[in-house]
Amino acid sequence: MTASKRKRTAYLFVGPFLALFTVFFLFPLGYELRLSLFRNVMGVNSFAGLSNYRLAFHDAAFWHGMARVGLFGLLQLITVQGLGLVFALLLDGPWIKAKSVFRLIYLLPYAVPGVIAALMWGFLLAPGLDPMLKLLGSVTGGVAPNLLASGFLLYVIVAIVTWEWAGYNMTLYYAGLTALPLEIYEAARLDGCTEFQLALRIKVPMLQTMVGLTVLLSIIGALQLFTEPYILSGITPVSPTYTPNLYAYNMGFNYGNFNYAATLSFILAMITLAATGGFLWLRSQRGRFRAS
Amino acid sequence: MTVTTALQRQQHRSAVGRRGNLAKTVLYTIVLIVGALYFLFPLVWLTVSTTKTSPELFNSSIFSVHGQLWRNFRALFAYQGGIYWRWYLNSILYAGVTASLSTLVSALAGFGLSNYRFGLKRLTQGMILVALLVPGSVLSIPLFLVIRDMDLLNTYPGVILPFIGSAFGVYFMRIYSASAFPQEFLDAGRIDGASDVRIFFQLALPMLLPGLVTLFLLAFVGTWNNFFFALLVLSSRQLYPVTLGLANWAANIANPSAVAPPPYMLLLTGALCSIFPLLILFPWLRRYITAGGLTGGIQL
Numbered sequence: 001m002t003a004s005k006r007k008r009t010a011y012l013f014v015g016p017f018l019a020l021f022t023v024f025f026l027f028p029l030g031y032e033l034r035l036s037l038f039r040n041v042m043g044v045n046s047f048a049g050l051s052n053y054r055l056a057f058h059d060a061a062f063w064h065g066m067a068r069v070g071l072f073g074l075l076q077l078i079t080v081q082g083l084g085l086v087f088a089l090l091l092d093g094p095w096i097k098a099k100s101v102f103r104l105i106y107l108l109p110y111a112v113p114g115v116i117a118a119l120m121w122g123f124l125l126a127p128g129l130d131p132m133l134k135l136l137g138s139v140t141g142g143v144a145p146n147l148l149a150s151g152f153l154l155y156v157i158v159a160i161v162t163w164e165w166a167g168y169n170m171t172l173y174y175a176g177l178t179a180l181p182l183e184i185y186e187a188a189r190l191d192g193c194t195e196f197q198l199a200l201r202i203k204v205p206m207l208q209t210m211v212g213l214t215v216l217l218s219i220i221g222a223l224q225l226f227t228e229p230y231i232l233s234g235i236t237p238v239s240p241t242y243t244p245n246l247y248a249y250n251m252g253f254n255y256g257n258f259n260y261a262a263t264l265s266f267i268l269a270m271i272t273l274a275a276t277g278g279f280l281w282l283r284s285q286r287g288r289f290r291a292s
Numbered sequence: 293m294t295v296t297t298a299l300q301r302q303q304h305r306s307a308v309g310r311r312g313n314l315a316k317t318v319l320y321t322i323v324l325i326v327g328a329l330y331f332l333f334p335l336v337w338l339t340v341s342t343t344k345t346s347p348e349l350f351n352s353s354i355f356s357v358h359g360q361l362w363r364n365f366r367a368l369f370a371y372q373g374g375i376y377w378r379w380y381l382n383s384i385l386y387a388g389v390t391a392s393l394s395t396l397v398s399a400l401a402g403f404g405l406s407n408y409r410f411g412l413k414r415l416t417q418g419m420i421l422v423a424l425l426v427p428g429s430v431l432s433i434p435l436f437l438v439i440r441d442m443d444l445l446n447t448y449p450g451v452i453l454p455f456i457g458s459a460f461g462v463y464f465m466r467i468y469s470a471s472a473f474p475q476e477f478l479d480a481g482r483i484d485g486a487s488d489v490r491i492f493f494q495l496a497l498p499m500l501l502p503g504l505v506t507l508f509l510l511a512f513v514g515t516w517n518n519f520f521f522a523l524l525v526l527s528s529r530q531l532y533p534v535t536l537g538l539a540n541w542a543a544n545i546a547n548p549s550a551v552a553p554p555p556y557m558l559l560l561t562g563a564l565c566s567i568f569p570l571l572i573l574f575p576w577l578r579r580y581i582t583a584g585g586l587t588g589g590i591q592l
Contacts (some may be wrong), residue, residue, distance in 0.1 A: 006408060009488045013404025014416065016397050019459025028434035037354050043592060062475055083327075093319040107578060108335060111570035113517040115535040116563045119542055120334040123560075167331060171386045175582035176332060216425075224427035227519055234543040245429055253524065262433050269430040276425040 035262035043250045052263040061241035075220030085170030089199045092177045105169030118231035121160045126235045129203040176210040244268045342561045364561040379537040391511035393456045402465025423459035450525045468503035506580040534566045
């Protein structure tokens with residue numbers, strides 16, 4: 001077969017993906033950028049230059065939302081990745097019986113759609129519905145605390161997301177630990193390494209690619225937070241600008257301003273790309289530093 | 293990486309078992325039990341709640357089991373001409389079709405990228421990486437407009453088409469194909485006179501099967517849980533997936549000025565039922581998704 005014929009065959013394989021990717025990713029990406037440079041006044045589109053971006057830059061609600069998902073991302077890193085890692089290390093150590101029971105239970109929330117998880121927790125915590133808060137109320141003497149009040153809401157969402165993903169991460173980490181060669185452990189033990197040192201000095205570093213991958217997914221997930229606050233807004237008042245994604249959604253679909261909504265989305269995309277790209281770059285730098 | 297067998301690990305465990313002392317065993321077991329209660333609590337509450345009537349839900353203690361389960365199921369079946377089951381079938385359709393097609397497209401492209409050189413190869417791989425690093429939902433506004441201009445708003449293809457060309461799927465299959473179907477196999481097939489397309493379908497696909505199953509399951513779960521885009525594209529209740537339908541019922545749950553009280557029991561029974569399909573897939577999810585995590589994690 002000639003080289004040019006091979007190339008044609010290659011496009012036969014890659015073509016369907018490239019076509020779909022162009023129509024449903026590249027084109028919308030360009031379209032979003034274009035939308036963000038226009039303004040719609042009384043149904044007439046006119047070029048607006050960077051004025052939407054100037055507006056967004058001074059839009060305090062947008063940056064509050066951004067700071068909120070940033071904080072959310074950090075907390076989630078501690079609870080989802082941190083707890084996942086702790087659970088995996090505990091299960092991998094010599095202490096625990098009935099490991100498979102714990103592993104099964106911890107992964108169960110993975111079968112629950114995010115919408116349903118948010119609904120259940122919303123139900124459990126909503127004042128007025130509150131089966132759980134009644135319990136709390138009887139402890140504190142009458143008045144149940146409102147955990148969905150605006151000051152607490154973010155932590156409730158962290159708890160929901162932790163419930164959804166900690167077990168999944170534990171499962172991945174545990175599988176990673178199981179794939180490590182035993183010889184390393186033997187050698188470490190012969191050198192008098194305790195279980196704790198073993199976990200910290202050997203198991204955690206060996207898991208770092210896997211942890212890195214889940215952290216990356218976690219950053220992306222945190223910045224696009226939408227489903228949980230959206231669902232909870234049916235149960236408790238949630239600001240329409242609570243997260244950048246929620247803000248863009250409301251701006252586009254409730255206020256009909258697609259141009260400004262596209263601007264907010266595009267900024268969010270660039271910030272996410274900077275965060276994830278920066279994370280990957282940092283990791284590669286560290287790898288290079290170690291190697292040299 | 294050497295993978296040790298389960299038996300070896302077991303022997304190893306019992307050999308080191310002596311090292312774990314009792315106090316630690318008790319402490320760590322308690323920690324894990326607390327974790328287990330956290331993960332189980334909402335699910336147990338949900339299951340118990342579906343055995344109650346709406347007044348019982350608010351006036352009985354949380355974990356008292358009542359006898360209304362069957363009644364709630366029947367009510368869910370009958371409500372608004374069985375709309376819930378329509379949603380259920382929609383969800384299965386969306387998840388099944390999206391997962392099948394995106395797995396096929398990803399396998400084709402992954403195979404192509406790992407076995408051929410062509411002009412757009414580097415560019416394609418670069419774009420895939422960028423797409424991986426950006427959440428899909430940031431494109432939902434232009435994507436909505438594209439779907440609208442294609443006249444696909446409020447149709448089945450409108451929810452399915454945008455998710456078939458998956459950057460993650462191609463990225464995953466490229467890595468998987470490179471390890472499970474080395475280039476030499478393609479060369480050998482060519483020497484035997486088979487066309488590349490035939491080699492792909494008859495030789496490569498069977499060898500890529502575990503990867504295909506992983507990808508199918510990931511896409512199935514992803515679509516089953518998808519909510520955001522369906523919310524934008526679908527306006528007719530007949531086309532809703534389960535997630536969107538339930539969110540719709542829940543929208544006014546705590547609104548005291550709502551005309552009728554929200555259908556609490558339908559909502560909770562519906563929520564419980566929406567978990568079943570993924571629970572049925574659970575044994576496969578466990579096996580294949582950890583395998584998928586390992587493959588993806590090694591490369592990135």
